[in-house]
Amino acid sequence: MRLPSLRRNRPAEAGELAGTARLDRRTKRLVGRLRPGDIAVIDHVDLDRVAADSLVAVGVAAVLNAKPSISGRYPNLGPEVLIQAGVPLIDDLGDELFEKLREGDGVRIEGDKVFSGDEPVAEGRRHDAETVAEAMAAAREGLSVQLEAFTANTMEYLKQERDLLLDGVGVPDVKTRINGRHCLIVVRGYDYKADIDVLRPYIREFKPVLIGVDGGADALVEAGYTPDMIIGDMDSVSDDVLRCGAEVIVHAYPDGRAPGLARVQQLGVPAMTFPAAATSEDIAMLLADDKGAELIVAVGTHYTLVEFMDKGRGGAASTFITRLKVGGKLVDAKGVSRLYRQNLSTSSLVLLVLSAIVAMGAAVAMSTMSKAYLGVLAEWWDNLMFELFS
Structure with missing residues (x-):
């Protein structure tokens, strides 16, 4: 019988690590509840860089993963981010981790073992720079298999969304004026903060349509801007930002189901749906292109092959095709902050x-x-x- 962790908790000794457990099988959803010093308990095969960046930004004390953080399918980027930031990562702890721990339990970590109070909970693999490097090298050897699967997914997406890609069928009518204007699409992805900072002069001069993709809307607000449109599943954007007055478009499945619509309606925010098999960042680009945007500037989106795969979902095949469709309109802001800095000593x-x-x-x-x-x-x-x- 499992005993409550509060009954026998004791301070961590030298070499141990202790903190409060926060659990969720969806890492993106968990980040909103985490506080500095918490221990994140996740269920995330092939931990991606965006998730790892968000965990580091919150200031977690450690990450416990029920699944392998590097499965070997492809060289995912998340574990390396955690290790470089000094965040302990223990993975492959098993699904029973979520059965033996509860939200708010006191957790203690000794090496690769996890305790709730004095009760052992699970034992996994504790990663360091060497183990991550070895696993990444092995994953690169199997990259060709994933490339074949990615190509097959891309062809399937072409067949499924041909009308959307070629003729714009299914793109909703929006109130926001886009025709002839620039659009700035913000995804809470790689280097989004640095790129938004560098783009401030551009935003002041051109006054682009500001489109936040899910949590990207919060990123715009944090940077001091109000989004004109919010597009996505509505699973990582805050309630306050949803109420900011932006036009809201809920990403729906191809069959019309939109799980995020109920949340928006409960908040009393008017919204429309956009059914598509593509990812939310892709439908934002397709909408901007279809409505006549002169230029589309993307912040925090995915571009390289490893980044496509690092999304960890079959829908990433749409990312490649969308970029071909949008073509010369698209400008990637990624890396602008590294190219242009106004550092003055x-x-x-x-x-x-x-x-x-x-x-x-x-x-x-x-x-x-x-x-x-x-x-x-x-x-x-x-x-x-x-x-x-x-």
Whole structure:
């Protein structure tokens, strides 16, 4: 019989790690409940980089994964992110982890073993930089198999969504004016914060339509902007942001089912659905393209082959085709922050100010008017000295 963890909890000893357990089989949903120092309990095969980045940003003390964090199907990026950030990762702990732990339990970690109080809960594999590197190397060897599967999924998507891709069939009519304007589509993905910061001058000048994809809407609000449209499953956008006045489009399955619609309706927010087999970021691009956007700037979206696979879902095949469809309109903001930075050191700033003072002094000294003023000032000074000391 499982005993409540509060009964026999004790402080962690040297070399141990302790914290409060927060559980959810969907990592994206769990992140919203996590607090710094919590221990995240997840059920995530092939932990992707976006999920890992969000766990690191919250400041979790450790991550316990019921599933293998690297299955070997492809070189997923999440475990490396956690290890580099110094977050302990113990995985392959088994499904019983969710049966033996409850939300708010005190959890203690010793090596690769997990305890609730003094009661052993599960034992898995504790990763470090070496084990992650070995697993990633093995995963790269099997990449060709995943590439074949990805290609097959892409062809299936082409057949399924041909009318949407070619003729825009199924794209909803929206109130937001898009035709002839730029659209900035924000996904809470890789490097989204840095890229939004670098794009601030662009946003001020062009005033693009701001489209937040699920949690990307919160990212816009956090950056000081109000989204014009919110598109997605509605599983990671906050209630307050949904009420911000943006036009809301709920991503639905091809058969019309939209699980996220009920939540939006409960909040009293008007919404429409967009049925498609594509991912939410893809339908945002397809909508912007169909409604006549002049330019589409994407923040936090996926582009490389590993990133497509790192999404961990078959729908990622749509990502590749969508980019072919949108074509020359699409500008990827990823990496802009690394290409262009306005880093100005204190010494450089002081040097710049001194240079400006010297330049102004030289300009004053060279002008006829300033020479006359300097002559008057010199004569006044001589008269003052004469009166004081005569």
